[in-house]
Amino acid sequence: MTLPQWFIVALALWRGLELVYAHRNARRLLAEGGQAHGDGHYPVIVGLHVAWLAALAWAGRSIAEPDWLLFALFVLLEAARLWVVATLGRFWTTRVISVPEAPLVRKGPFRWMRHPNYAIIALQLPLLLFAYGAPAFAVLFGAAHILVLAHRIRIEEEALRPRRSLA
Numbered sequence: 001m002t003l004p005q006w007f008i009v010a011l012a013l014w015r016g017l018e019l020v021y022a023h024r025n026a027r028r029l030l031a032e033g034g035q036a037h038g039d040g041h042y043p044v045i046v047g048l049h050v051a052w053l054a055a056l057a058w059a060g061r062s063i064a065e066p067d068w069l070l071f072a073l074f075v076l077l078e079a080a081r082l083w084v085v086a087t088l089g090r091f092w093t094t095r096v097i098s099v100p101e102a103p104l105v106r107k108g109p110f111r112w113m114r115h116p117n118y119a120i121i122a123l124q125l126p127l128l129l130f131a132y133g134a135p136a137f138a139v140l141f142g143a144a145h146i147l148v149l150a151h152r153i154r155i156e157e158e159a160l161r162p163r164r165s166l167a
Contacts, residue, residue, distance in 0.1 A: 004060040004132060012053050018085075022094040029091070034099040038155035042095055044148055052125055052141050059134035070131035077124050084109055084117045096152070098159040115156070118149050 001009075030036065085092045087108030091099075109116035126142030129135070 002060070002064060004063055004066050005057075007066075008053065008056050008060050011056075015049065015053070019094060021085075022092065025090050026093040026095050026097055029093065029097045029099055032099055033101075034097045035159070037096040037098060037159040038152070039095065041148065041151055041155070045094070045152070048141070048144060048148060052129075052145075055134065055137040055141065056128060056132060059129060059132035059137060063133050066131040067133070070127055074124055074128045074131060077120050077127070080109070081117060081120045081124070084120065096156045096159050098163065100162065102163065104160060104163050115153055118153060122146060122149060 026034075026036075087110060088105055091102070091105060104110075113119065122142070122145055125145050126138035129138035129141060
């Protein structure tokens with residue numbers, strides 16, 4: 001296997017570990033009285049990310065090397081995404097779960113924007129496909145992800161509205 005192919009395998013494993021961590025946090029938050037919101041769109045998000053990984057695998061099967069500048073930008077964005085996950089800590093999940101009495105996180109990247117994780121992933125999905133030489137897939141997945149995120153952000157904003165005064 002080539003380095004780009006190994007990276008896709010490592011990325012898929014990493015995202016799988018993130019799902020385990022998110023699921024553990026979700027169970028804990030729900031046990032503490034957290035409320036899930038908008039679960040109907042969750043399978044769409046998971047399906048989109050699985051399809052994205054499949055598109056990467058397809059693109060990665062025929063390239064010897066990615067565009068290293070775009071690849072490096074993806075890695076930097078991944079570091080920023082890990083900062084988001086670390087900042088949220090036990091509140092980070094892949095679902096929208098709100099704990100009614102918990103104040104909103106206002107540190108780390110949340111000092112500057114409400115949804116840094118979504119902004120980062122909106123850049124990451126097309127960026128890595130561009131790095132792997134698949135511009136049509138990059139545009140397709142970038143657009144699809146923005147549509148899904150627009151819906152998800154509305155759900156999350158509604159779920160967090162009662163907690164805005166607690167921050």
